[in-house]
Amino acid sequence: MLAMTSATDAVSFFFLFLFLQHSLSTAASDSISIPVPADWPNQFHSVLFINRSGNLQKTDLWYDWPNGRNFNIIQHQLGVLTYDLEWDNGTSFYYTLEPFNKTCKIIHFEVGILRPDWLNGANYLGQEYADNFLCNVWEKVDFITYYEDVLTRRPVKWIFYSGMVAHVITFEVGAVLEDEHWQAPVYCFGETENETLNKKNALLLESEDAVPGGSSLGMLMKGFPHYAYAK
Numbered sequence: 001m002l003a004m005t006s007a008t009d010a011v012s013f014f015f016l017f018l019f020l021q022h023s024l025s026t027a028a029s030d031s032i033s034i035p036v037p038a039d040w041p042n043q044f045h046s047v048l049f050i051n052r053s054g055n056l057q058k059t060d061l062w063y064d065w066p067n068g069r070n071f072n073i074i075q076h077q078l079g080v081l082t083y084d085l086e087w088d089n090g091t092s093f094y095y096t097l098e099p100f101n102k103t104c105k106i107i108h109f110e111v112g113i114l115r116p117d118w119l120n121g122a123n124y125l126g127q128e129y130a131d132n133f134l135c136n137v138w139e140k141v142d143f144i145t146y147y148e149d150v151l152t153r154r155p156v157k158w159i160f161y162s163g164m165v166a167h168v169i170t171f172e173v174g175a176v177l178e179d180e181h182w183q184a185p186v187y188c189f190g191e192t193e194n195e196t197l198n199k200k201n202a203l204l205l206e207s208e209d210a211v212p213g214g215s216s217l218g219m220l221m222k223g224f225p226h227y228a229y230a231k
């Protein structure tokens, strides 16, 4: 009788031991697995509200990786509608259409559009509420702080090193803008206001924009989103 009890106890203890060991190891592996940001979907449409040192704008972002193109259609508050059409070969067209003045600026970047995995290697900073969503937060040094919804893993907000803050209002995975819209106006290819800047001149553009805190050509060329430079 006594021996039976001890045997049962021994078995119970053994299972308890296994259980504890399992719980402990699970807890340990949870605490060492650091969250990583979700890759961007290959194609999406997002409406962004952007605050650039108090200048507000609504941007329609059409990210289209398979077609090597990215579009930012930027409505400045009570102001001009500007188009920033970026190709993965490094050419970006910044233009305005009627009824605004017809302008076009062509800029050649050494890098193409952001890759879907452009957030790889970001430093995890922990969890924080952003725009009322509980977010995981990462930082890419000298570049961006990025907030992703813990539940849905959609981006909620990002803050550029320049201080420009983007709030994600909609995020439509798989939405694609029809080809006919990816066409810079004819005057981008004509004689008028065809300001083609090479990568050296991109610095001028940068100082024009007066990025607070300054930034290096290196950062510009290492994939700072081109639209951060759109007027």
Ligand SMILES: *[C@@H]1O[C@H](CO)[C@@H](O)[C@H](O)[C@H]1NC(C)=O
Binding pocket: 051, 052, 053, 054, 055, 056
């Ligand atoms: C925009 O950002 C500035 C700081 O740069 C802040 O003072 C202002 O309140 C912000 N505006 C909105 C509408 O968020």
Ligand SMILES: *[C@@H]1O[C@H](CO)[C@@H](O)[C@H](O)[C@H]1NC(C)=O
Binding pocket: 087, 089, 090, 091
């Ligand atoms: C890049 O691609 C776009 C769209 O096809 C084209 O208009 C532009 O001329 C190309 N740029 C270069 C440098 O080839």
Ligand SMILES: *[C@@H]1O[C@H](CO)[C@@H](O)[C@H](O)[C@H]1NC(C)=O
Binding pocket: 101
């Ligand atoms: C548009 O062009 C006209 C004539 O060149 C100029 O006076 C006006 O300031 C321009 N408007 C904008 C918003 O650039």
Ligand SMILES: *[C@@H]1O[C@H](CO)[C@@H](O)[C@H](O)[C@H]1NC(C)=O
Binding pocket: 106, 188, 189, 190, 191, 192, 194, 196
């Ligand atoms: C304007 O830019 C386009 C596209 O890069 C180029 O083909 C054209 O020759 C340029 N025109 C002038 C006058 O520089």
